[in-house]
Amino acid sequence: MNTPIVALIGQPNVGKSSFFNLLAGKRSAIVSAKAGVTRDRQFSKIQLDNVPLWLVDTAGLSRHQDKLSSAMYEQSRMAAAQADLVILMTDGSTMCQSEDIELARFIQKSKTKVLLAVNKHDLADPNDLETYRKIGMKEIFSISCMNKHGIDALKSAILENITHVEEEIQTDTPIVSIVGKPNAGKSTLSNHYAKEDRCIVSKIPGTTRDAIAIDLEHNKTPYRLIDTAGMRKKARIHEEIEQYATSTTLRAIDEAHTVIHLIDATEHIARQDFRIIHLCLDMGKAVVIGVNKIDCLSKSAKALFKKDLSIALKHLKQVPIVELSATQGKNTYQLMTQAITLAKGMNRTFNTSMLTRVLEKLVKRTPPPTRLGRPIQLRMAHTSKQYPLQITIRGKRTSYLPKSYIRYLTNGFLQELQLTGRHIHLVLESDHNPFAPE
Incomplete structure (x- = not known):
């Protein structure tokens, strides 16, 4: 199921996070009058008139010279390229800026469908709104996230410009997806499982970076493994910033019964790890946390890491944690046994x-x-x-x-x-x- 992805792009402090929260129906993104508060991409699977879609809120897309702003710009650029539809949001309380025109041209080069939403209608001057005609969009959606003016019209336009898909019925074959930050060891773990049996490899269509579905067998149980890293060797990855919350990851979560979230034991658990774990749980997926590269730690470092991890995940006591080494194959059998057991339990019913x-x-x-x-x-x-x-x-x-x-x-x-x-x-x-x- 290739659920469409809608990305919110715009300069800092134009109201992207407010619009995100409005559509998601919850306060997922941080809203502040201070520009540049959103640094990481926020994402939520929502439904508009029973049509499922992924909504992605990006950091303010502005070109500054500092390292953080450059990384935020790159995240937004990737989000625009991977989306099925982009909402270019601007600030209607001011005249059209040269940066807005630059963003529009930038998005149009990605060949992605784009809608122009001019926010803060309640603060806008009609003459200022007219200046946005120079962007060259056929239709301008004048909205206000504060009083919900024009939101219904924009929702209708979103539905007209995305593919409508239906939620698929759960299959009996366990589907396990592996996700995690770059260099957590996803490819190593996937390759470890894949080489144990002859496998059928097929691309999952509809992703910018193809995820790979592999039909395997574990302890005489057939299952499907989805690798979000695309089964590539690290030597073939040349991108300066490899994204974590990409279309590949989101759609791999969509497909799965169980998600193995891989954490690198040599690094601290990050905010993005929590976001992915909570997203999977909220979507009804079973989650197993795999702590990889545990063999790289000394005895004292391992004890300290386990203590920090138990504190960080104390609110997720129901989520099992498996320590492993993908390179050595340590505890990889136990990890997949746990993942498949949880996948089989997804069909349990309770009267x-x-x-x-x-x-x-x-x-x-x-x-x-x-x-x-x-x-x-x-x-x-x-x-x-x-x-x-x-x-x-x-x-x-x-x-x-x-x-x-x-x-x-x-x-x-x-x-x-x-x-x-x-x-x-x-x-x-x-x-x-x-x-x-x-």
Whole structure:
């Protein structure tokens, strides 16, 4: 499934992150009046009128001489080249800048479809808006992320310019994708698995950098391995900046049942690692963290790394961690066994009576708090969505449950249902009161 990718490109502080949060329906990107706050690409899989797409928020695309700005520019350039559609966002509170025209020409050279969105309509002067005609776009979408002016029209234009795909039904063959930062050892690990058996190699279409799907067998179980590094030798990689959150990675996550997130033990775990892990969990994928190059550490360095890792991942206790060495083949068998076991468990279903018994057990262990002297009652639980797994809890006054108790319920369900490497979404619904005013 080649879910289309929509990238937001523009100068710093034009409202890209605000638009990203508006469409994603959550505060994923940092919004600030200070220019240049977004440094890494933010990404979220969303649906517009039931049409799935990837939304990518990039750093402000400005050419400064410092090393950080140059890297941010390169990230945005790569995002534009890999996207199916680019939203060029500008600041309507000022006249069209030469930088805006330069960005438009830059995007047009990539041959990617582009829409011009002039933000901050509420602060714009009509004469200033007219200056954006010189960019040469057929249509200008005047919007305001603050008061949502023109957002519906822009959404419609997005839908008109992307391919509509349907979510595919889960296959019985386990699909395992390997992702991670550059030089984490993805290619080495993939090549290690691939050379153990004769394999059929096929390109997954629709990616700028082709991911490679390999049909393999592990312990007499057929499975499909997707390598986001494209099974290339490192000597053939010449790019100065190799991207992590690329179209290849996003689509490889889309395809998978289980995602192996590879971390380099010789480096510190980064913010981008957390983003990818949480993205996979939110999408309903099973996740295994593979700590590669553990053999490169001394005994004391290994102990320090494990301590730092346990602190960094203390909120992800359900995600298994496997220490390995891809070059030596150490623990690679255990890693794939874990990944395939989790993939097979994705099709598990839970009936209402079972989930309700789990809920009753959790409530009995730790009752919910009262609200103004009145108890919050949790009556039943049922599955409301399979991928990603969503459990709906019904009761009385459920809207008053504090976040701490919702976390308690989430962790309790994960533990009781033995959902290793996965996450669940809890939805709270209150019983209808027939005497309440309409």
